[in-house]
Amino acid sequence: MKISRISLVALSLASxxxxxxxxxLSLTDDSVKGQVNxxxxxxxTQVGAGYTYHEGSRHITNVDVHAQGRTALGNLxxxxxxxxxxxxxxxxxxxxxxxxxxxxATINIPDVPGLSFTGMLHYAPDILSFGDxxxxxxxxxxxxxxxxRNAEVFAGYRYLNTDLEDFPRDVNLxxxxxxxxxxxx
Numbered sequence: 173m174k175i176s177r178i179s180l181v182a183l184s185l186a187s188x189x190x191x192x193x194x195x196x197l198s199l200t201d202d203s204v205k206g207q208v209n210x211x212x213x214x215x216x217t218q219v220g221a222g223y224t225y226h227e228g229s230r231h232i233t234n235v236d237v238h239a240q241g242r243t244a245l246g247n248l249x250x251x252x253x254x255x256x257x258x259x260x261x262x263x264x265x266x267x268x269x270x271x272x273x274x275x276x277a278t279i280n281i282p283d284v285p286g287l288s289f290t291g292m293l294h295y296a297p298d299i300l301s302f303g304d305x306x307x308x309x310x311x312x313x314x315x316x317x318x319x320x321r322n323a324e325v326f327a328g329y330r331y332l333n334t335d336l337e338d339f340p341r342d343v344n345l346x347x348x349x350x351x352x353x354x355x356x357x
Contacts, residue, residue, distance in 0.1 A: 198352030200330060202227040205346075209236075212356075213251045213278070216241060226346050230263040232332065234310075238275060245279055252277045257294040259308060261334070261345050268303030268334060270296030272310055286318035290328075306335040314350070322356040 193215075196207040207222035218240045224232040238255030253276045260269035272294030281287040296308040314328025332346040 192357055194354055194356045196222075196352065196354045198326075198330070198350045200346065200348035200350045202348060203346050205330075205350075205352075207234075213240070213242070218253055218255075224346055226263075228263065230261065230345065232259065232261045232345055234259045245277075247282075249280045249282065250277055257310060259294075259296075259310065259332075261305075266304045266336070268301065268305030268308075268337075270301040270305050270308035270334070272296040272300070272308055274310075286324070288316045288318075290314050290316065290326075301334075304334075304337050306337050308332070308334045312350075316354070324354045324356075325352070326354065327351045 192208045192210060193212040194209050196205075196209070198205045198207075203224050203226040205222060205224040207220055209218060209220035211218050216239065218236065218238045220236040222234045222236075224234075226232065235258045236255065238253035240251060240253035243250050243252055255273075255275060257272045257274065258269070259272060261267060273296070274292070274294035276290060276292040278288050278290040281289075290313070292310070292312045294310040296305075298306050301307055309331070311331040312328060314326045316324045316326035318324040328350050330346055330348060330350050331344070333342055333344050335342040
């Protein structure tokens with residue numbers, strides 16, 4: 173089963189340039205994540221899908237749909253999006269998911285060409301959660317530097333948390349300092 177999942181992820185990443193605007197690969201100390209986004213920053217909509225493997229056989233998938241556009245924060249050019257992130261996780265005997273509402277913003281720094289900062293936050297209350305999840309919070313912060321026209325490297329922090337139904341505590345499904353790269357097609 174493990175080999176078939178690895179083969180599926182490898183095939184998906186190899187075929188990504190055919191239908192993707194960008195592919196994002198990131199690592200924390202305990203997880204690896206791949207994200208494929210269909211449209212570029214100039215489109216009015218962004219659709220994407222991702223998969224995270226977390227140490228201990230935890231599997232997390234997400235599907236994103238956002239309305240996006242160009243704006244400015246002060247004099248800083250910004251791409252912002254508002255929408256939804258559907259998340260599903262599975263580990264041992266527990267599984268769950270949620271439809272989180274939220275958005276993202278990427279702020280470019282004109283004085284340092286290639287430098288940008290991105291923040292993404294989605295929250296799903298109990299009414300938008302299912303399975304063993306009672307609510308879910310997804311947060312990602314990153315600083316990026318575009319090293320060439322079609323590739324950038326980044327570092328940041330990722331936090332994905334859910335409260336568990338019938339359990340007195342919440343669980344960090346994925347958390348940690350991350351590093352990665354993004355390839356544009």
